[in-house]
Amino acid sequence: MEITVISLVKASIERVWERWTVPEHIIHWNAASDDWHCPAAVNDLRVGGRFCYTMAACDGSVSFDFEGEYTEVDVHQRICYSLGDGRRVEICFTSTPNGIEVSETFDAENVNSEELQRSGWQSILDRFARYVVE
Template sequence: MRIAVETTVAAPVADVWRAYTTPDDIKQWNAASEDWHTTAATVDLRAGGAFSSRMEAKDGSMGFDFVGTYTKVEEPRLLEYAFGDRTAQVAFTPEAAGVKVQVSFDGEDTHSAEQQRGGWQAILDNFKRYVEAKQRS
């Protein structure tokens, strides 16, 4: 089952790409809700390069590592990666209103498609807010 989410970010494509692929930026936006945060992130931005994000509940009750390997990197328009036995693709398409960011990924069997879509969309919405706030500052 393939699941997709998207948003349009009002910023230049270079800024959108940088915020999506820079560890310090990732730690600022990579959470699905206010009670979670990303405490560490690493990025080796090349085909075959690894990435990881440590996501934790702010109350310390739980956490997990989201890790994978980039399989295709075409700056500033496309990222593809594998995580476990699943894959994802992130496309960055410049448009009049900004950059459309489309994420598609293989779903898993533990949570419903709607739950997965909701979580990934919430993270992408945080990304949009973060990048647009940076543009205003």
């Protein structure tokens, strides 16, 4: 099953792309809630390149690495990657009269409910949109 989340970002595609792909920016928005953060990010944005984002509870109780390998990179348009468990993710950046629509479509995992996955990914995407315009 695929899940899609979407957010509208009121900024230029250049700004949106930079904030999405540069580790120094990723660490500021890549968390689903205020009690989590992303203390480290590595991103080799090219086909065959890898990324690794450390996701950690702010109280230090738990952390994990979210990582994958890029399968497609079309600058300012689309990024596709696969996760270690084989799931696929596609991110599309679409210009609209009101800004850049960022959509993420991902293969659902089978541990958490569809709603929990959707709300978590949507929350991260919404935090991204707020960060870009700050």
